[in-house]
Amino acid sequence: MRSLIFTVLLALFLSASTYVAVAQEPLQLVTLDYPPYEYKEDGEVKGVAVRIVREIFRRLDRKIEIQVLPWARSLKMVEVGRADAIFTVYRTPERELFLDYSLEMLIPQEVSLFTRKGFPLPNKTKLEDLINYRFGTRRGVSYGDKFDQAVESKRIKSVYRATEGDALIKMLLSRRVDIIPFNRLGGYYRFQRLGVVDDIVELSPPIQSVPSYIAFSKKRKHKSLRDQVDEVLREIRADGTYAAMTNYQLVQ
Structure with missing residues (x-):
């Protein structure tokens, strides 16, 4: 026992x-x-x-x-x-x-659209006015339901993907894509580090603020x-x- x-x-x-x-x-x-x-x-x-x-x-x-x-x-x-x-x-x-x-x-993360300086865009720069342009996105990254749904529903017809954020910016500047979505703060951080702030234009208004x-x-x-x-x-x-x-x- x-x-x-x-x-x-x-x-x-x-x-x-x-x-x-x-x-x-x-x-x-x-x-x-x-x-x-x-x-x-x-x-x-x-x-x-x-x-x-x-x-x-x-x-x-x-x-x-x-x-x-x-x-x-x-x-x-x-x-x-x-x-x-x-x-x-x-x-x-x-x-x-x-x-x-x-x-x-x-x-919170505010998502904006960016293009290269000098790229001709229509007067209206809301997402729904830009769906026929070539977009670049980061593989596996969500940009909020508004943008994600536009991609999934194929309203945005041309989407090219990159693995890393810097590669996405280079795709924009090399004219492989016309517009890229980015977390606003994260985007400017990268633009400054790469020395390309003056080469990139933020479109207004932002797509949305995403928690x-x-x-x-x-x-x-x-x-x-x-x-x-x-x-x-x-x-x-x-x-x-x-x-x-x-x-x-x-x-x-």
Whole structure:
């Protein structure tokens, strides 16, 4: 009898130890190269959204590891459960099948259309007036439901895709495409870094302002953690931390 009790207690102890060890493992977060929100520089993951995410998990006392990967690969990793969470991700019906989205927006992203300087356009520059031009987009990236639906319904007839943001800009300047959509802040960041701000024209008005989120892999069953993240997001907005972290000054 004593031997049986000892065996049961030992099994419970080992199970508890294993649980603690697993719980202490860093959460694996994935994102894309999308400055100034998230990017890798000198081996360190940086950016406006990264600062917010790090602060959230610091307050939750949870260790995290962030990888910057091609966007399609990041989405696949959370879909199959090889990563715990992904940011900054737009909400789409397809992604809701495998992601538990935070209910609180992580950061808003205003999407604009850009063309090269001197390119002849009609007086009206709303999306519906431009559907017959050649568009360039980034593979696997959503630009909000308004633009995405125009592509899916084939109202926008010519769409050429690039893997990286810089490649997309080069496609525009080399005249392979006429118009590219871009997160406004991210677009200007890249234009400045490439030294092509004066060669590119932003069309007005912007397509839309799209909320982006942190979302968790349904395979990893993180709904409770998702709720904690929402609570901290509300907290850092209320105490002024969020405003301080997102005060990115764009030099134009």
